Amino acid sequence: MKLLFNIFVLLLLFFSMSVVHGAKPTPGEMAMLSDWLEGAFSDNAPFSFIYDDIRSNELLANWQLTQTEEVLDIHRTKKTIIYIDPATHLRVRCEVTIYNDYPAAEWVLYFKNEGNVD
Helix, strand or coil: CHHHHHHHHHHHHHHHHHHEEEEEEECHHHHHHHHHHHHHCCCCCCCCCECEEEEEEHHHHCEEEEEEEEEEEEEEEEEEEEEEECCCCCEEEEEEEEEEECCCCEEEEEEEEEECCC
């Protein structure tokens, strides 16, 4: 009876660890994320806004663009994309966190007026 109980406890621990860690993504899923990120943040940003009655896809093509990439830890990489309007100095910063161990990414936009006029 004690042996059966010990086996039950071991099996319970084994299966609970499997549930906690979840399924491991396939290389194909990771490649899909990589392909999507490459396309989403290269030509057209995956976000939009209207500024001075003009759509962002028309504006951003003429704005100054800088991009940086930083490894946060073994599981995350942060890509920062900054657009600056040369006329008004409106700054749009997009911070993208890419999860290296799972096919997921998240991004946040920040708008800042770096000009002299509101």
